[in-house]
Amino acid sequence: MRMRFLVLIFGFVLAAALPARAALDIFACEPEWGALSRELGGAKVKVRDATSPLQDPHFVTARPSLIAAVRKADIVVCNGADLEIGWLPLLLRKSGNRDVQPGAKGNFLAADFINKLEIPTSVDRALGDIHPQGNPHIVGNPHNISIVAQALSQRFAEIDPENSAYYQARYQAFNDHWQSAIVKWETAAAPLRGLPIVVQHKTWVYLTDWLGLKVVATLEPRPGIPPTTSHLQKVLNEIRDSKPRLILNAAYENSKPSRWLAERTGVPAVTLPYTVGGTKEADDIFQLYEVMVNMLLENLE
Ligand SMILES: [Zn+2]
Missing domain, CATH: 3.40.50.1980 (Nitrogenase molybdenum iron protein domain)
Structure with a gap:
């Protein structure tokens, strides 16, 4: 009995000596x-x-x-x-x-x-x-x-x-x-439904799936492989009939391929934040989607 009591006391002392769990x-x-x-x-x-x-x-x-x-x-x-x-x-x-x-x-x-x-x-x-x-x-x-x-x-x-x-x-x-x-966001983004767009990397499939945007071309020939000028030229020829409204790339990407196509088509190239902090305004996880939806809408002519 006395032994159990001592063990109990020892346990309390030990617990008190341990720091509270850090974050x-x-x-x-x-x-x-x-x-x-x-x-x-x-x-x-x-x-x-x-x-x-x-x-x-x-x-x-x-x-x-x-x-x-x-x-x-x-x-x-x-x-x-x-x-x-x-x-x-x-x-x-x-x-x-x-x-x-x-x-x-x-x-x-x-x-x-x-x-x-x-x-x-x-x-x-x-x-x-x-x-x-x-x-x-x-x-x-x-x-x-x-x-x-x-x-x-x-x-x-x-x-x-x-x-x-x-x-x-x-x-x-x-x-x-x-x-x-x-x-x-979904109410605000309703006008985007069905619009044809071009993406630089396959970064946006979940976004386009969510908002009902239609991807008509991807600038990278394969994910992670930057497009050559001849590949871009090929994409340029292929998209003439589909008349894309936006070209999307992510803030962390080199936007050169998107800008190349934008200059030759007049279609706006839009650099979306992709993640929190990708643009100054997208400073928390709520603002990330707020900013992306607004940027898509603002760049529609
Ligand atoms: Zn990827």
């Missing part, structure tokens, strides 16, 4: 997942974005500072669908952090929760195909964000159960606000 340490591969983590995690999380909004997320250097950040992370929140295939596996391996390896709770890939578009029937990476698991650019559709938000908030609660009520409440508040924002 959940989140390593976000791209700014959109960092922004969503901040929305859902509030004061209980500390988020580090691995890439800047103007950085191409397909191609990132696995710098020592990133390896160090993954080493101390409780969770990595990344896009998945092989968007980060060139760098994330290396970061995970070199970090030696067992909590964030594939299959662990601390390894969260947003695209795992989404029905992906453009899943190829055959893949040849030697030809430069950088979308072998289907199109990874799920951020284009805010309905995808709703699905990911629910899964991510549940994951936060699993890793940090002490704060599960907090995460649940934040998710509810976020989702209420998000669903009404989607209705607003």
